[in-house]
Amino acid sequence: MEDLRLRYTARQRAGGTKPMALVGVVASGNLEVLAERVLPDTECQLEIKTAAEGFGAVWDAVAADFVERYSPGGLRFSINDGGARPDTVWLRLAQATRSMEGDQ
Amino acid sequence: MTTRQRSRQARDARIDAGAKLAKGKIVEARDATRLLEAVIRPGDRVCIEGDNQKQADLLSAALLAVDLAKVNGLHMVQSGVVLPEHLDVFERGVAKRLDYAYSGPQSERIATMLFGGRIELGAVHTYLELFARYFIDLTPNVALIAAVSADRDGNLYTGPNTEDTPAVVEATTFKDGIVIAQVHEILDKVPRVDIPADEVHFVVKADKPFFVEPLFTRDPGAITETQILTAMLAIKGVYAPYGVRRLNHGIGFNTAAIELLLPTYGEKLGLKGKVASRFALNPHPALIPAIESGWVEQVHCFGSEVGMDDYVRARSDIFFTGPDGSLRSNRAFCQTAGLYACDMFIGSTLQIDLAGNSSTVTASRIAGFGGAPNMGCDARGRRHPSDPWLQAGREADPDGPAPLRRGRKLVVQIGETFGDKNVPLFVEKLDALELAEKLKLELAPVMIYGDDVTHIITEEGIANLLLCRDEREREQAIRGVAGYTDVGRARDMNTVRRLRERGVIRRPEDLGIDPLDADRSMLAARSIRDLVRWSGGLYAPPSRFRNW
Numbered sequence: 001m002e003d004l005r006l007r008y009t010a011r012q013r014a015g016g017t018k019p020m021a022l023v024g025v026v027a028s029g030n031l032e033v034l035a036e037r038v039l040p041d042t043e044c045q046l047e048i049k050t051a052a053e054g055f056g057a058v059w060d061a062v063a064a065d066f067v068e069r070y071s072p073g074g075l076r077f078s079i080n081d082g083g084a085r086p087d088t089v090w091l092r093l094a095q096a097t098r099s100m101e102g103d104q
Numbered sequence: 105m106t107t108r109q110r111s112r113q114a115r116d117a118r119i120d121a122g123a124k125l126a127k128g129k130i131v132e133a134r135d136a137t138r139l140l141e142a143v144i145r146p147g148d149r150v151c152i153e154g155d156n157q158k159q160a161d162l163l164s165a166a167l168l169a170v171d172l173a174k175v176n177g178l179h180m181v182q183s184g185v186v187l188p189e190h191l192d193v194f195e196r197g198v199a200k201r202l203d204y205a206y207s208g209p210q211s212e213r214i215a216t217m218l219f220g221g222r223i224e225l226g227a228v229h230t231y232l233e234l235f236a237r238y239f240i241d242l243t244p245n246v247a248l249i250a251a252v253s254a255d256r257d258g259n260l261y262t263g264p265n266t267e268d269t270p271a272v273v274e275a276t277t278f279k280d281g282i283v284i285a286q287v288h289e290i291l292d293k294v295p296r297v298d299i300p301a302d303e304v305h306f307v308v309k310a311d312k313p314f315f316v317e318p319l320f321t322r323d324p325g326a327i328t329e330t331q332i333l334t335a336m337l338a339i340k341g342v343y344a345p346y347g348v349r350r351l352n353h354g355i356g357f358n359t360a361a362i363e364l365l366l367p368t369y370g371e372k373l374g375l376k377g378k379v380a381s382r383f384a385l386n387p388h389p390a391l392i393p394a395i396e397s398g399w400v401e402q403v404h405c406f407g408s409e410v411g412m413d414d415y416v417r418a419r420s421d422i423f424f425t426g427p428d429g430s431l432r433s434n435r436a437f438c439q440t441a442g443l444y445a446c447d448m449f450i451g452s453t454l455q456i457d458l459a460g461n462s463s464t465v466t467a468s469r470i471a472g473f474g475g476a477p478n479m480g481c482d483a484r485g486r487r488h489p490s491d492p493w494l495q496a497g498r499e500a501d502p503d504g505p506a507p508l509r510r511g512r513k514l515v516v517q518i519g520e521t522f523g524d525k526n527v528p529l530f531v532e533k534l535d536a537l538e539l540a541e542k543l544k545l546e547l548a549p550v551m552i553y554g555d556d557v558t559h560i561i562t563e564e565g566i567a568n569l570l571l572c573r574d575e576r577e578r579e580q581a582i583r584g585v586a587g588y589t590d591v592g593r594a595r596d597m598n599t600v601r602r603l604r605e606r607g608v609i610r611r612p613e614d615l616g617i618d619p620l621d622a623d624r625s626m627l628a629a630r631s632i633r634d635l636v637r638w639s640g641g642l643y644a645p646p647s648r649f650r651n652w
Contacts, residue, residue, distance in 0.1 A: 058588050085526055086588040087522070087563045087564075091330065
């Protein structure tokens, strides 16, 4: 197990008003993402518990690109990772961000 | 006077020796090994029929049991090294030299034995290439083949799994070789004659049908969202703009996803009748929804697929069938069809390097080639035009004079940037090169050469290599769809941006595709059970795929 904490500056706050959303499942090759609207509008944070060690640089690369593309300002993502591949991580983050776009 | 018919005399002597164990041509299973001892000579070239589907399993076991004083040092020339017995014969000393095409299930053990020097390797071929050599310099002295049934004269019915049999028999029997068939039943009259009796010398009655591997069954339940995204990219970014009607699909999950998206996503894009209507393809269960929705006009098959027999029989408008109503497959003809009459091959692989070369060889596994290199190459002997072929040729050479410009076959590699266990699809150097060094091979086992590949599709986008004008652009186009692999992260951002502006690289958003739409609800069937339902109950999946 490895714990990672990543912080980014977002261009703008995430759309919508929902306070939280949960997507994905904890399973081998998959991950569960809890998004919460708890940070200042230009901040974004990822707290990751992962089963696969030594992938910190890849997580940072994926997350930095994701924040640049989706600008999820104000969101903290808590992630339970079962060794998901980067494409799956990206997809779950995008799904979580979209879920937050709904009304409360 | 010197005779020029020595091999015919030798053949007759072998037949006489074998006839002592036979009633007419029929030999009991318990005498199979003695039959082989009687007709096979030390050092013979022997073909045990078997490919990625059916296997002459009884005759394989019989060969393994021969008396080494009578039979040894054989040169095996066969499509598939698939059953354990295919390698056991080398450990026992029955055989010493091997020329073959495919070794999927034995890929690890064959690698170990090659490293250990237990097998003298001729070459790893494609199916079509090995069949070709049967007629020039690897003609079998004895062929051990598999059929469903025979009559007392030796006429053979191969049923839906005709596969390699006609090619193997043709080369053996017409060059003074001996053909021995294992069959499950002896009938007064066979349902249809796939191999005529005068090409067959002995028939061994097995107590069970030959083994067939359901290699082409992909459970829709295991298809991921990322695979669906790559399939959407393929349909909208390659099938549609080129108008690809005639094609071959690989056996991976990405192409299974394409098959299952045709009636849904493809329909929504208005592509029905415009793409994916004629296939060189085994009867993939995943193709059932597209067939039932009227997408598919015609399919010619290399072999059959377990559980598809009744469905195929009931869809003779689509498939090639015999007077008995069942599928007639033929690997040699279907490979030729894929080579010359298809405008596209699309399939997955395990490793792609910076030049676009791809390989399924890893450090400890040699899976062989099978048919993919024939499907996945530009046929330089092709002379008939078609729109996709001409368009690809135009993109590769926009300034060439049109009447003299060759077209290009579309050869598409599709996959996720990371495979099982987070192993990257993209590498700086193929494992195949390391293997070639270790085994001192003159040629590294490359599945598809980079100069034949036209497109690479991953979840990050499509790289159109036809539009690359030099090696450097090609490398950056590949890096530009390699995602977060080391190869992908080492891209030159500026070059990749320019390639994207030119349309060499296209991202999902460039094609109007939202990755969040890549959802399993888009699949026309989401389980094996759904496929059974689509087939009207005609598809009978093997038990290991039944989970209800």
